[in-house]
Amino acid sequence: MAIIGIDIGTTHCKAGLFQENGEVIKIAVRPMVTHYDQEGNPFFQPEDVWKKIYECLDEVMSNRNVKVSVIGITSMAETGLLLDRETGRPKTAFIPWFSRCAIKEAIQIEKEDDPYYRFQKTGLHTSYKYGLAKILSLKAKDDGLLKKAVWLSASDYIAYRLTGKLATDYTLAARTFAFRIDQKAWDFEWLTHFDLADQLFPQAFPSGTIMGETSLTDLQRIGIGFGIPVAISGHDHVCASLAVGAIKPGIVFDSIGTAETLVGSLEERDLSKNDYESGLSFGSHIVPNSYFWMGGISSSGGSIEWFRSQLSDQTLSYEEIIRLSSLADIEPTGILYYPYLSGSGAPNQDPDAKAAFIGVNASHQRQDLLKAMMEGTGFEMESIKRSAEKVTKSPINQVNVVGGGTKNKVWLQIKADITNCKLTIPSHLSEATLLGAAMMAGIGSKVYQNADEATSCLRNQQTLITPNEKAHRVYHKIYEDGYMKLQHSLRDYYHRMTEFVTK
Structure with a gap:
């Protein structure tokens, strides 16, 4: 059947x-x-x-x-x-x-x-x-x-x-x-x-x-x-989180498209002030007696799309984007990019936030700006991860990733280095959402007895990307001393300028 x-x-x-x-x-x-x-x-x-x-x-x-x-x-x-x-x-x-x-x-x-x-x-x-x-x-x-x-x-x-x-x-x-x-x-x-x-x-x-x-x-x-x-x-x-097996605390589902969404799970309980202040959204999980938490980056892949169309006379192909990614220096760029082309999502939701590059000099080339954009989305992912760890009171060590962004292994390595998480990419799974929908119906009709049995039936072939400890130490300092500290002043500026700047 x-x-x-x-x-x-x-x-x-x-x-x-x-x-x-x-x-x-x-x-x-x-x-x-x-x-x-x-x-x-x-x-x-x-x-x-x-x-x-x-x-x-x-x-x-x-x-x-x-x-x-x-x-x-x-x-x-x-x-x-x-x-x-x-x-x-x-x-x-x-x-x-x-x-x-x-x-x-x-x-x-x-x-x-x-x-x-x-x-x-x-x-x-x-x-x-x-x-x-x-x-x-x-x-x-x-x-x-x-x-x-x-x-x-x-x-x-x-x-x-x-x-x-x-x-x-x-x-x-x-x-x-x-x-x-x-x-x-x-x-x-x-x-x-x-x-x-x-x-x-x-x-x-x-x-x-x-x-x-x-x-x-x-x-x-x-x-x-x-x-x-x-x-x-x-x-x-x-539903997609079910198909990739990210249905237990400590394992997070990450869908990288134009927008990027991270979904994790926690035991069903009364929501607290800490949950509220985390900026994350919560809901009933498809797995019984569980809630899910959710955070998002509204212009993750959207930032790369902007780069493709705006920083070249002709729209760059995805193959060219991957080639440029590989040309960047292996070390962190030191450029701060805030991926707020469509405002910022959880955990610091702000529709008035704007994208920005900080720290660009004459020696930087297109590949450096591209890598900085990837680093910026990684820093946002780290912000979501920290908020989720605080409310769930458990570490996040593994992120199961799907979506168009998984084709760029340089980008995935940057995300792993910044968050210090293992990233797994299911190599057999091109349509996680569709499969998750079918599997969930299978659970309801007793094709599978529960979510664990459903996920155990799947082939478990995956690509694993592990963080580089040296790169993580550098990124950790950039995140703490640069990315987080400077964005407060930027957000304040955008709010004050809202009535004067329409775009």
Whole structure:
């Protein structure tokens, strides 16, 4: 029997057909198309997303003789829409996680309750990204949109199209800012405060729970019959952490793309003031009785993309980037780069922070600037690591890495040297998120008894990058005496100049 994973991402949607040992049978990918309304706000068309998922399923099921035991769905966490409960039709387009349409509502939400008290319930710091702010933004434009409506994440919507059932999982529910992770329940008192109906959200279940079965006639045409169990597997990054085996304290999942996200685990417990002040976000893990912590670098690979396009007459190829990386001196550059092209993320979230180079002289060449950018993302990774170690009270010694950034071994070595962590790159795993979604559904349908059994079934081939102790000592001093100390003055400057500088 085979298992299917579905992933609705920011730039692509995918379906993957896997053997139960994680071996890929077939992967299908379609691009996501971002549209913009008259006010410049981005959106995805629901029917277009469903059509692309259907095409992906058709492609992976090209061998109609394959038998599928379960389908698991994951997606970008904060993207959602309103669906009419009676007609089953979308009342709005998908509002993506990166839309800034609800900034005003997020500011208002923060004024409605003590931020620390709200954090203890949700594990989150207020943001325009979350579902509640988006819903209030829609309500402000047209109160009638909420009548008989239900808010669904991208995963929830695709699950609904496959099964006709409304549901969500704990990890995605938690990214609405209306779900209590301490009680695993919707916060109806909080919803009432905003004059929102109890029925605005679907029932939430543990990640991987079978929420329905395939019931769409059109699916039979592509080899997916009636009655195949379907599960909402959860938050995309958390699903990926399962596939790479980063589900225990001390082992961290790191996804390096345009943005970089680090995810770790801790035992479920009451969230404290230290957790709040860490700047990290927390949520219900797909592994029972666990929370996850999450930190991010919004312009990690994005910094390299900026370098590719801005510091050359022609956009540099990725091969050229790797070649330039190898030309830099083996010693630390001594240049400080702050990777805040899109503001800074956890643990020091600040939308007004700006990127900067400090310490450049006439002898520095392009490869030195490139290496400095890689060092800057490494210093941010160290900042996240230290915050996570403080709240979990346990050392982080291993980081399991996936994503496009793993192709650049110089960059990975820099990260290992700065953080003094072993980095492991699963050599067999090109689609961690897809596989994690499929595996989580497999756990829910008893293909695997638990997460440990699921990960033990996978081939364990990996590349290991170990830190250089001498380089780490130098980087440690640069981080302590330069990177951290100077950025406070820079942040203060940017805040004071906000009203004068618009970009």
